[in-house]
Amino acid sequence: MPDPILAVAGVSKTYKGGFTALHDVDLEIGKGEIFALLGPNGAGKTTLISIICGIVTPSTGTIQVAGHDALTDYKAARRLIGLVPQELSVDMFETVLATVTFSRRLFGRSGHSAYIEQVLRDLSLWDKRDAKIMELSGGMKRRVLIAKALAHEPEVLFLDEPTAGVDVALRRDMWKLVHKLRERGTTIILTTHYIEEAEEMADRIGVINQGKLLLVEEKAALMKKLGKRELDLALVEPLDAVPEGLERWQLNLANDGRTLRYVFDATEEQNGIPALLRELAERHIAFTDLETSKSSLEDIFVDLVGERA
Numbered sequence: 001m002p003d004p005i006l007a008v009a010g011v012s013k014t015y016k017g018g019f020t021a022l023h024d025v026d027l028e029i030g031k032g033e034i035f036a037l038l039g040p041n042g043a044g045k046t047t048l049i050s051i052i053c054g055i056v057t058p059s060t061g062t063i064q065v066a067g068h069d070a071l072t073d074y075k076a077a078r079r080l081i082g083l084v085p086q087e088l089s090v091d092m093f094e095t096v097l098a099t100v101t102f103s104r105r106l107f108g109r110s111g112h113s114a115y116i117e118q119v120l121r122d123l124s125l126w127d128k129r130d131a132k133i134m135e136l137s138g139g140m141k142r143r144v145l146i147a148k149a150l151a152h153e154p155e156v157l158f159l160d161e162p163t164a165g166v167d168v169a170l171r172r173d174m175w176k177l178v179h180k181l182r183e184r185g186t187t188i189i190l191t192t193h194y195i196e197e198a199e200e201m202a203d204r205i206g207v208i209n210q211g212k213l214l215l216v217e218e219k220a221a222l223m224k225k226l227g228k229r230e231l232d233l234a235l236v237e238p239l240d241a242v243p244e245g246l247e248r249w250q251l252n253l254a255n256d257g258r259t260l261r262y263v264f265d266a267t268e269e270q271n272g273i274p275a276l277l278r279e280l281a282e283r284h285i286a287f288t289d290l291e292t293s294k295s296s297l298e299d300i301f302v303d304l305v306g307e308r309a
């Protein structure tokens with residue numbers, strides 16, 4: 001990993017009502033990395049980002065941004081961070097240019113028009129600079145949030161669920177944009193609950209569930225783990241047990257013995273399915289239907305938690 005620009009150590013968060021949303025999180029992010037935090041709703045992704053950005057106070061732990069302590073040296077740390085929140089937080093009656101320039105000034109930077117122009121051009125918003133926010137489409141409004149977050153030239157950009165609720169075309173635009181920002185040297189941390197999105201964008205992926213960071217891995221290594229698929233065979237006659245002699249396949253019975261399930265690695269060239277079907281035919285095990293599916297994120301969490309138990 002390149003030199004860390006962000007170091008999170010032992011961070012936990014218990015909210016006022018007593019709910020613990022984060023348990024002892026350790027995480028280092030390298031300069032120039034694209035890091036995806038992958039987890040289902042309520043996993044603690046927004047809480048973690050909000051703590052790093054100084055919006056929520058951690059119950060324990062420390063955060064360093066380029067060597068600045070985010071709690072004791074808040075201003076210096078915060079200046080290095082841009083945050084694109086999930087929800088729209090702009091004045092609808094303001095123009096695009098005024099909104100973005102205002103954000104830059106909030107961080108004590110002068111209204112450097114060449115930089116702002118470049119940001120707006122990169123986000124295809126330059127032609128709309130004099131439009132009021134309320135006149136923009138949903139996709140454009142999202143891009144204004146990114147422009148606002150980039151306005152003060154941060155080194156680390158946080159994108160909280162950048163593509164939740166957007167259409168496929170806009171999602172692809174967003175992915176392209178993230179890669180472009182990285183080429184300029186910005187470190188990017190995004191949260192998502194889409195495996196495909198983490199796969200498309202990130203160099204490394206952290207998997208979070210129920211407030212625990214279950215693992216952090218290079219994308220390729222994790223995708224191999226996440227690349228599991230299931231083949232379900234609906235049997236004509238229910239079985240009491242997996243037939244003998246089929247040990248080389250990982251088989252389970254489901255649905256009261258009426259479904260024979262084979263879990264295989266979709267990234268392996270040889271999945272063994274043709275041979276399995278031949279073996280079943282030889283044993284006169286007939287099926288009425290067959291269906292393959294990807295493991296769901298939930299299945300993957302169960303697997304990962306199981307592996308670590």
Ligand SMILES: Nc1ncnc2c1ncn2[C@@H]1O[C@H](COP(=O)(O)OP(=O)(O)OP(=O)(O)O)[C@@H](O)[C@H]1O
Pocket residue numbers: 015016017019020021039040041042043044045046047048193
């Ligand atoms: N201010 C708060 N007070 C009490 N509980 C909270 C507060 N904010 C969040 N939580 C709880 O903490 C847990 C984690 O929430 P968080 O928003 O961090 O999850 P998330 O992974 O970002 O989810 P999503 O994908 O839905 O945005 C949830 O159970 C949530 O209800």
